[in-house]
Amino acid sequence: MIVANKNKIKDMAENLSDSGPGRSLWKDARMRFMQNKAATLSLFVLLVIVAFSFIGSHFAVWSYERIDWNAVGSAAKVGMPSIETGHYFGTDDLGRDIYSRVIQGTQISLMVGILGATVAVVVGTLYGATSGYLGGRTDQIMMRIVDILMSIPYMFVLILLLVVFGRSIIMLFVGIGLLSWLDMSRIVRGQTLNLKNKEFIEAAQAIGVSDYKIIMRHIVPNLLGIVAVYATLLVPGIILAESFISFLGLGVQEPLTSWGALIKEGSNTIMYDTEWQLLFPLAFFVVSLFCFYFIGDGLRDALDPKGR
Amino acid sequence: MFNYIIKRIGIAIPTLLILIVVTFYLMHAAPGGPFTSERPLPAQVLANIEAKYGLDQPVWRQMINYSWGVVTEFDFGPSYKYHDRTVNEIIAQGFPITLKYGFWSFIVAIGVGIPLGAIAAIRKNTWIDYFAVGVSIGAQVLPNFVMAPLLIIVFTLWLGWLPGGGWHGGDWEYLVMPVIALSTSYMASIARITRSSMLEVLNANYIRTARAKGLPTKTIFFRHVFKPSLLPVISYLGPAFVGLITGSVVIDMIFSTGGMGYFFVNAAFNRDYAVMMGITILVGSLTILFSLIADLLYAWVDPKIRY
Amino acid sequence: MSLLEVNNLQVQFETTDGIVSAVNNVSFSLEEGKILAIVGESGSGKSQTVFAMMGLLDQNGHATGSVKFEDQEILNLSISELNLIRSEKIAIIFQDPMTSLNPYMKVSAQMAEVLIHHKGLSKTDAIKQSISMLDAVQIPDARNLIRMYPHEFSGGMRQRVMIAMSLLCHPKLLIADEPTTALDVTVQAQIMHLLSDIQKEFGTSIILITHDLGVVAGNSDETLVMYGGQVMEIATTELIYASPTHPYTQGLMSAVPRLDDNAVKLKTIQGNPPDAMLDPVGCPFSPRCKFSKDICSTHTPELLETGENKHFRACHVAFKELL
Ligand SMILES: Nc1ncnc2c1ncn2[C@@H]1O[C@H](COP(=O)(O)OP(=O)(O)O)[C@@H](O)[C@H]1O
Ligand code: SF4
């Protein structure tokens, strides 16, 4: 799921490397991004969703833990979405308020997505920068390892990890993050190879700055543009992975919930005429992912004017 | 070409071994042995069982025995939960099912994705292009676990056309929804990749040469445009294969198709490490084999790779 | 009757920033068996001029005006009509022989398809003729090399393959768009030799495009100097060399190393060439021209015949005043 954007990213990596990270690049990029209507609208919608996940609970009549005993077992008859009962999005079969649970699920899914992307970005950037900077045999071996890891079906390994080390949110985003850095490292490596021959790096080498410092002070900061774009595209990928696992029941555990878990619960009960249990969380999931992809595409186009 | 094949196989074999070793050690890193989580067994019984499964030997010994069994005889050992069944028997039951709907999903993803992307590229900025782009963006946010319940709502609950689950030997009514749910997002990705790579090829200098040679448009498309446009699609086949086989887990859950995914999730809930490991290694080997084939296909199309 | 007559050719592109005029009111003619050089800095519209003639513009491009080949109007013909002319009567070779040959097809297949399509030859015959054409452009061991892929050839050899491929149907006009720009200096000379040999042997007319006036000398009969999508000056090559009358041509000339200059005293023209302009007003060279007057930036100079026969220049300032 994450790989779908690989080709685009590669193109961009190539183009960004020619233009080099000048300061005006960012200003131009912001302007171009603002001109992209789909991307700007997506950013706005996403901010609304994030804001909703924080303040939405103030408007909730039912907290996510409280059970509406009326609705237990008869959600199809009394648990439908309604303003009067205070269940804006309806209830599930256990009498829990979907509105509150969607808010909770949104928070958790976004959090896992962002933290997981952070793990992947940090690991991928350091690995790729090191490999590209050191070059030679080390580079070959490090990249061969990436090749090898890439051809492993990571979802199965992740589930194995979750079963072995117990199912927790931390394990979830660390696991997903640790398995999603591979593309990132390749892109960063390519970019680093380009940077390596620039004068300021050679100057630093000439005056004897250590490799570690060069990587941290000169290489990594210059990779920011590409990392930013890739990170935006990584977040929805990780949310997808998290939702997939939670859908299987192996991810986020009760009483916590996430989009994937809610979609699973909703889809388990579709034959009882309670579609709202599926459709509300599903709408949040779909719309947010849409926004992330459009923002990522917008950023990419903004940073890579040649691509249009 | 021969050297390339050898080199490529030289990567595949260590990958497989690493996969086996890693999963094996993972399993042994699990807190408690495979039998401790159940009702406490008398020490003597436990010792007997562990001896039976070879668990009393040092880990490295066990690993070598296990790897040897896998590599030489494709023997994944016994299940730890269903004491009367081997992992191989479980796989033999689920794998053919996964294979059947997986195969059709693959065919649909390629057979619809490539033409859709190609038409969109040729008719750039027409309604068919917008349609194709719309479909492929939409499908990106409709992964299998979203598609599947939506399909059931529409085709089973509203229209009543198709059964909402089951397998029945893979009759077509039981095959349609799993295949659509599984293939949609990969079909869309393939369409998108085909479109963008074909647009790039259409802009390439050698296509201008072909036009300057006075060849008819059809000839140019089939002789000069088509093959190079497929290269990025070929690179995507490996990841798509991984995605499909991963998605099969969801398909088995929602449609009760009884494929390998069903046994994998069951094993995950039961902590049946032997089954999980067996399936992971099998899936991993298939993936490695498949990406090997995809790479060779790539080299066959692109002469620059072969040397 | 000229072989080729171009009148008021104009090429425009639709872009997100608006309409871009890449070629403006270009007119020239070419006699049978002659070589015309089109010279100008990169971006001055040389390629788009000839692409327009052959219907090879990008999708967002549009050409107006008139291009007559053997008295037949060929501008904006349908693709099937164009395909009767392309390769059979007018052939073209491009600047970068690596990317202009299909990297995924063997040379044999790329050459043979021309003959199979235009001449209806069988595959074996087509390959046989292709081999003899490769021999004619002095590719050694053509019989075996023809089975190779383009990336297995050196740059100069690739361009020879391109040339051989363009000559397969014995076209009347060969357009060479910067055929040597991507090549080493030594190879450049060989390719230029080859082209003039071809002109003599087959009697092919040639349009030779280059950004290097140095290539033009001795390799062409007439020279057309282009800048900013417009014709600055047309004259016989001798005249252009002996006494360039246009400020831009003079600038180009002083950038060419000459045998009679003892020191390597290369002057370059100050400033950068313009990108195709959104709104061409005035003389395109005026921002860089040291003779520029007020009128230059408001009125486009017309291409007018000077006293001498077939010598045209577009400049508001008379030649005498430039001395
Ligand atoms: N597809 C296109 N869209 C917009 N502008 C184009 C396109 N193709 C060429 N141009 C513009 O046409 C101008 C002339 O290009 P060209 O004829 O290729 O110059 P050259 O003299 O170097 O051959 C360039 O400035 C370029 O920006
Ligand atoms: S018209 Fe004016 S600006 Fe243009 S070349 Fe002549 S003097 Fe210079």
Ligand SMILES: [Mg+2]
């Ligand atoms: Mg050009």
